[in-house]
Amino acid sequence: MRIENDVKLDFKDVLIRPKRSTLNSRNEVDIHRAFRFLHTGGEWKGFPLIAANMDVTGTLAIARALGRHGALTALHKHYPEAELAEFFAGDDGAHAFYSIGTTAADLEKLAAVRKKAPVRFLCIDVANGYAEKFLDTVKRVRDDNPKSVIMAGNVVTGDMTEALVLAGADIVKIGIGPGSVCTTRKVTGVGYPQLSAIIECADAAHGLKGQVCADGGCTAPGDVAKAYGAGADFVMLGGMLAGHDECDGEIRYEQREGKKVPVGMTFYGMSSEAAMKKYSGGVAHYRAAEGKSVETPYRGPVDNTMGEIMGGVRSMMTYIGATQLKEVPKRTTFVRVTAQTNDVYGG
Amino acid sequence: MGEIMGGVRSMMTYIGAAQLKEAPKGAAFVRVTAQTNDVYGG
Numbered sequence: 001m002r003i004e005n006d007v008k009l010d011f012k013d014v015l016i017r018p019k020r021s022t023l024n025s026r027n028e029v030d031i032h033r034a035f036r037f038l039h040t041g042g043e044w045k046g047f048p049l050i051a052a053n054m055d056v057t058g059t060l061a062i063a064r065a066l067g068r069h070g071a072l073t074a075l076h077k078h079y080p081e082a083e084l085a086e087f088f089a090g091d092d093g094a095h096a097f098y099s100i101g102t103t104a105a106d107l108e109k110l111a112a113v114r115k116k117a118p119v120r121f122l123c124i125d126v127a128n129g130y131a132e133k134f135l136d137t138v139k140r141v142r143d144d145n146p147k148s149v150i151m152a153g154n155v156v157t158g159d160m161t162e163a164l165v166l167a168g169a170d171i172v173k174i175g176i177g178p179g180s181v182c183t184t185r186k187v188t189g190v191g192y193p194q195l196s197a198i199i200e201c202a203d204a205a206h207g208l209k210g211q212v213c214a215d216g217g218c219t220a221p222g223d224v225a226k227a228y229g230a231g232a233d234f235v236m237l238g239g240m241l242a243g244h245d246e247c248d249g250e251i252r253y254e255q256r257e258g259k260k261v262p263v264g265m266t267f268y269g270m271s272s273e274a275a276m277k278k279y280s281g282g283v284a285h286y287r288a289a290e291g292k293s294v295e296t297p298y299r300g301p302v303d304n305t306m307g308e309i310m311g312g313v314r315s316m317m318t319y320i321g322a323t324q325l326k327e328v329p330k331r332t333t334f335v336r337v338t339a340q341t342n343d344v345y346g347g
Numbered sequence: 348m349g350e351i352m353g354g355v356r357s358m359m360t361y362i363g364a365a366q367l368k369e370a371p372k373g374a375a376f377v378r379v380t381a382q383t384n385d386v387y388g389g
């Protein structure tokens with residue numbers, strides 16, 4: 001047993017210090033960024049935000065909506081083969097990751113879809129990216145798909161980030177337990193504060209010319225801004241994109257002044273009992289659920305929320321004087337704080 | 348009991364311990380300021 005004595009940080013532990021700049025307006029900053037991928041070459045330009053491959057947010061409708069903002073979506077892996085093939089054959093498929101786990105069934109379905117449509121972005125994710133077998137899967141998928149951008153995870157430390165980049169991942173996905181519907185930390189005692197994880201893993205990946213995607217823990221646009229400041233090349237969002245018209249969640253209605261209005265929508269973790277019941281016939285006898293089900297407020301079209309997130313990032317950039325998103329980590333100085341906001345009228 | 352045993356089993360796979368007696372050897376604690384994301388309640 002060993003204790004690492006320096007304290008690791010979360011988004012809530014820091015704020016970004018403003019810096020002098022010559023920028024005059026939020027219009028002068030560009031939140032789009034161009035990337036060249038380590039193993040695949042080719043360039044992608046857009047707003048580097050990815051909707052999470054969860055049942056509620058990794059939907060075809062979210063992919064179409066986020067695509068209009070230049071952002072990406074990791075589709076959840078439960079669409080039928082024909083529907084995925086049709087989607088990836090169309091224009092919107094260019095904005096979407098095809099998601100797989102490590103099962104033979106997932107790999108067979110991917111091979112079948114690939115015969116009918118191009119798949120540029122692949123997301124291979126498992127709850128625990130630390131198993132040697134996971135590295136083997138990444139290597140095999142890399143060999144079978146030399147032209148696809150591969151995002152693999154999840155891990156939270158530099159050593160495993162490097163191993164995944166060397167195994168063939170272009171982007172390593174960072175985060176164990178920070179999500180709003182994740183209970184891994186509570187059930188297993190395992191995890192790593194997300195801001196420190198991003199900083200340490202980005203450093204490791206960038207040293208090998210790989211990239212990282214910060215996955216989980218963002219609860220407000222300011223957290224997305226901090227993730228970019230910490231070195232995240234991409235930021236993945238679940239909860240912040242849940243509750244919208246384009247999501248696939250059950251809407252709850254209330255009668256208000258004689259009208260039936262939507263007020264809430266279900267949202268659940270992909271290792272929750274709800275998800276395991278839906279896909280694996282319940283929680284296996286040898287494991288415990290590591291996610292929960294909640295109700296998010298109903299929030300209308302996702303365009304409004306995307307506008308808020310993009311506006312927040314743009315404003316952060318003017319505060320620190322960054323005209324390009326890629327300058328953000330260089331211009332970011334975090335200050336440690338004991339409070340984020342003045343909550344005298346509520347949070 | 349299922350939840351407790353499942354939680355311990357999952358912790359062991361995260362740190363690569365096949366036997367419970369290996370868990371202390373494999374465990375590295377990190378100091379933190381928060382345990383969980385409580386945006387939807389703890």
